[in-house]
Amino acid sequence: MSVTAEAPTTAPDSELFSERLKAATWSDHQAAEDHGFTQALMSGTLPLTGYIAMVAQHYFAYVALERVGRALIEDPVAGRFHYPELERVPSLVRDLEHLLGADWRGLISPTPATRTYVARIEQMIDRPEGFVAHHYTRYMGDVSGGQFIRRTAAKAYGLAEEGVSFYVFDGLGSLPRFRAGYRERLDSLEPDAATADRLIDETRLAYRFNTEVFADLGRLHVTGA
Numbered sequence: 001m002s003v004t005a006e007a008p009t010t011a012p013d014s015e016l017f018s019e020r021l022k023a024a025t026w027s028d029h030q031a032a033e034d035h036g037f038t039q040a041l042m043s044g045t046l047p048l049t050g051y052i053a054m055v056a057q058h059y060f061a062y063v064a065l066e067r068v069g070r071a072l073i074e075d076p077v078a079g080r081f082h083y084p085e086l087e088r089v090p091s092l093v094r095d096l097e098h099l100l101g102a103d104w105r106g107l108i109s110p111t112p113a114t115r116t117y118v119a120r121i122e123q124m125i126d127r128p129e130g131f132v133a134h135h136y137t138r139y140m141g142d143v144s145g146g147q148f149i150r151r152t153a154a155k156a157y158g159l160a161e162e163g164v165s166f167y168v169f170d171g172l173g174s175l176p177r178f179r180a181g182y183r184e185r186l187d188s189l190e191p192d193a194a195t196a197d198r199l200i201d202e203t204r205l206a207y208r209f210n211t212e213v214f215a216d217l218g219r220l221h222v223t224g225a
Helices: 017-033 036-043 048-071 089-100 112-126 128-142 146-157 175-189 193-221
Strands: none
Touching: 017 175, 017 193, 036 048, 036 146, 036 193, 048 089, 048 112, 048 128, 048 146, 048 193, 112 128, 112 193, 128 175, 128 193
């Protein structure tokens, strides 16, 4: 989830789709950032157990997201957002092995909110524009605000790259350049009104799913959440 993005400004009717998407989903984005679990994570006060639990929930979500993405490679809409260098599951596996040991698979399970989130992602195999919504919500946050989380977690838990490799995107080169290129791909979709509305609605839903995952984790790992 991005923690450094600037609030969008009101744009004219001729605005690019990427700007419209950002503006229409900003309040949902902020709700996810403002959650108590997120704030504890970003302030470096989240217990290590909470961080590990978040990494585990990421694993379940990204397994689903990347499986659907590979199934949609040939789709004219979703296929534009297939970036093999973005895939996070291998990094999540490395992090979980470091944080929990070789038997990590038997030590993690999805929360109820994560199960609901994963089920929704899996439904996007029949809704390419919906897949783009989930792809955008996850990866654009990872390559922006996720870099702040990487530094905070490394300091708070005494981690080197092992344990935070999820946030390492060495294969992308310049992250600002990547983000600009990603927005250009969104703009190149030039969706009709109905498709644009569906993509925006699904993006807002994706943010809410993330907030609900944080709520599950907060109840377990953050006092007063």
